[in-house]
Amino acid sequence: MNPRQRFNAVVNHREPDRVPIDWGRHVGSIHRAGYVGLKHHLGDEELRNEDAVLDRMVQNVYPDEKLLRKFNVDFRWLEPHWVGVQEVEGEDAYIDMWGIKWVKMLNSYSLYQSPLAEAAIPDLDTFPWPDPYNPAIWAGLGERARWLHENTDYVIVADSIKGGLLTKALQICGYMRFFSALAGELDFAEAVLDKLLWLYKEMWSGYMAEVGPYVQMVYFTDDIGAQNNMLISPPLFRRLLKPRLAALFDHIKGLGDVKLSYHTDGSVTPVIQDIVEMGVDILNPIQTSAMGMDTYWMKEEFGDRLVFHGAIDVQQMLPFSTPGQVRYDVAKRIWDLGRGGGYILSTCHDIGEDVPPENVLAMFAAAWEYGNYPLDLASVLKPEDLHPLASKPDLAQQKAPIERRVRPKR
Amino acid sequence: MITKPTQDEIDAVLDGIYEHTLNGQAEPVVALTEQALALGVEPLGVLFDALIPALEEVGRLFEAGEYFVPEMLVAAKAMQGAMGILKPLIAKTGAKPVGTFVMGTVKGDIHDIGKDLCNIMLEGGGFELIDLGVNVPPEVFVEAVRQHKPDFVGMSAFLTTTIPMFRPTMDALAAAGLREGVKIFVGGAPVTQEYADQIGADGYAPNASVLVRKCKEMLGRA
Numbered sequence: 001m002n003p004r005q006r007f008n009a010v011v012n013h014r015e016p017d018r019v020p021i022d023w024g025r026h027v028g029s030i031h032r033a034g035y036v037g038l039k040h041h042l043g044d045e046e047l048r049n050e051d052a053v054l055d056r057m058v059q060n061v062y063p064d065e066k067l068l069r070k071f072n073v074d075f076r077w078l079e080p081h082w083v084g085v086q087e088v089e090g091e092d093a094y095i096d097m098w099g100i101k102w103v104k105m106l107n108s109y110s111l112y113q114s115p116l117a118e119a120a121i122p123d124l125d126t127f128p129w130p131d132p133y134n135p136a137i138w139a140g141l142g143e144r145a146r147w148l149h150e151n152t153d154y155v156i157v158a159d160s161i162k163g164g165l166l167t168k169a170l171q172i173c174g175y176m177r178f179f180s181a182l183a184g185e186l187d188f189a190e191a192v193l194d195k196l197l198w199l200y201k202e203m204w205s206g207y208m209a210e211v212g213p214y215v216q217m218v219y220f221t222d223d224i225g226a227q228n229n230m231l232i233s234p235p236l237f238r239r240l241l242k243p244r245l246a247a248l249f250d251h252i253k254g255l256g257d258v259k260l261s262y263h264t265d266g267s268v269t270p271v272i273q274d275i276v277e278m279g280v281d282i283l284n285p286i287q288t289s290a291m292g293m294d295t296y297w298m299k300e301e302f303g304d305r306l307v308f309h310g311a312i313d314v315q316q317m318l319p320f321s322t323p324g325q326v327r328y329d330v331a332k333r334i335w336d337l338g339r340g341g342g343y344i345l346s347t348c349h350d351i352g353e354d355v356p357p358e359n360v361l362a363m364f365a366a367a368w369e370y371g372n373y374p375l376d377l378a379s380v381l382k383p384e385d386l387h388p389l390a391s392k393p394d395l396a397q398q399k400a401p402i403e404r405r406v407r408p409k410r
Numbered sequence: 411m412i413t414k415p416t417q418d419e420i421d422a423v424l425d426g427i428y429e430h431t432l433n434g435q436a437e438p439v440v441a442l443t444e445q446a447l448a449l450g451v452e453p454l455g456v457l458f459d460a461l462i463p464a465l466e467e468v469g470r471l472f473e474a475g476e477y478f479v480p481e482m483l484v485a486a487k488a489m490q491g492a493m494g495i496l497k498p499l500i501a502k503t504g505a506k507p508v509g510t511f512v513m514g515t516v517k518g519d520i521h522d523i524g525k526d527l528c529n530i531m532l533e534g535g536g537f538e539l540i541d542l543g544v545n546v547p548p549e550v551f552v553e554a555v556r557q558h559k560p561d562f563v564g565m566s567a568f569l570t571t572t573i574p575m576f577r578p579t580m581d582a583l584a585a586a587g588l589r590e591g592v593k594i595f596v597g598g599a600p601v602t603q604e605y606a607d608q609i610g611a612d613g614y615a616p617n618a619s620v621l622v623r624k625c626k627e628m629l630g631r632a
């Protein structure tokens with residue numbers, strides 16, 4: 001099978017010849033310092049792109065095509081451009097097209113100032129929002145997509161126009177302002193989300209007009225999970241975000257013959273059924289270091305409705321494991337999520353500069369070695385991992401509402 | 411003639427402070443706090459009989475997965491409004507705080523939401539809080555510990571690339587001869603109990619509510 005045939009089998013829940021491998025997107029590539037380390041480790045001084053920054057905020061790079069081939073990567077990504085970026089004089093900082101200020105800290109940029117931190121609803125009408133019709137956002141991408149389509153067999157993906165509804169609302173209003181609005185000023189929260197929904201719809205229309213005929217997958221990022229539970233309650237997610245994301249996904253999927261991969265970091269176990277109902281085909285990244293994100297359980301419970309994309313953890317597993325442990329984890333994820341197809345292997349996020357190059361190589365080598373169908377991992381995995389009991393996560397958020405206690409009297 | 415308020419009247423006001431704090435409604439919390447004081451309730455009474463129990467309940471609901479960051483945040487903000495009134499009054503009485511806590515996000519990291527939630531919950535729990543802000547170098551932690559002689563130092567880091575700053579900060583405290591006198595807590599998304607143990611921190615908390623509880627336990631005030 002070529003990569004597109006492989007992808008086609010996977011997204012239709014059939015067994016492909018091997019588990020497809022993905023790498024090189026804006027939230028799933030490698031930090032430039034890690035890239036330099038990898039390059040030296042490989043002893044390949046010809047490897048290019050250490051200055052080809054993909055996403056300025058996280059300072060990751062476009063991996064060299066040579067490396068994508070070496071690691072048997074099946075996907076090639078189209079990256080919307082950053083437009084309207086203003087440099088800040090005298091600081092290592094910039095203001096993006098949304099008016100959000102980012103400052104350099106150590107090896108990446110952190111959110112520093114949000115333009116709508118003091119805003120009320122009327123301010124949303126006068127705020128200088130980015131121009132959703134600015135063709136510079138996708139300049140050249142149509143041409144690259146057509147070239148890839150005509151000259152290669154790779155799966156072509158339209159990467160997210162960075163930031164989703166909740167993520168962008170939190171960044172543009174500031175976390176404190178928007179979280180507070182979510183707990184008491186829903187009119188304001190909804191007005192911001194509606195504005196963002198409209199902007200993203202218009203942007204995706206323009207983007208897909210360029211690349212739509214050539215792409216097989218689109219990617220949309222909007223984080224709703226945190227380390228130990230969701231960022232917002234499941235009922236609030238269902239009320240505020242689910243209908244808007246569903247409308248946006250319906251719009252995007254109407255613009256081409258594409259499967260949609262939805263990215264949310266963190267723990268999202270209580271709303272996976274809702275995610276299916278939003279029209280999501282592929283869930284990314286299955287952050288296994290977050291609470292309850294048990295891959296075996298997820299496949300048992302949702303494997304007939306969702307394709308899984310990711311699951312190779314960059315927060316705990318890749319930085320703090322030996323190469324042998326990395327190989328084992330890769331085998332386990334392939335077994336948990338890949339039985340019967342339905343799994344695209346990838347890192348959950350960027351490979352940080354704290355990941356030893358040996359572990360990067362071990363991951364891609366194990367993905368290639370263990371990913372062949374029919375899966376034959378009986379000699380690799382421990383019996384308890386071959387036949388795990390699906391450990392249903394503690395879905396505290398799904399339990400019956402917890403009674404509030406009244407004030408204790410002295 | 412002014413009659414002495416009954417205990418029922420006082421309880422009704424304190425119940426109101428408690429309920430509105432749980433709901434994150436800042437305005438009624440402030441209004442009812444003033445009303446409680448007017449009825450003759452001691453400032454420490456408002457704190458210990460209404461506000462602290464409310465924040466403890468917020469913490470319990472958060473840990474149980476019933477409350478999320480937005481609900482916790484507005485509850486804490488509602489409490490802050492009342493604290494603005496009570497703090498100067500409590501200071502006048504000479505009452506001692508439960509303990510003193512120096513808090514900061516480590517050098518190279520400017521993530522502040524987790525730290526700020528901890529600050530609010532600690533203050534709500536009766537601690538004196540010295541917030542050093544974000545991107546705090548080890549020498550600033552050292553100076554703050556020397557000056558304030560806190561019971562606790564809290565270090566926050568959101569990134570796997572900034573959690574390595576915990577250890578040099580602890581080393582700097584040790585070099586200054588200040589490590590023995592304080593309990594050190596570490597926290598932030600990538601931090602685990604295992605990591606905290608490995609670097610020799612005294613404590614780890616996965617969220618603000620657990621932090622307050624653990625600090626009180628260490629002080630024997632739980």
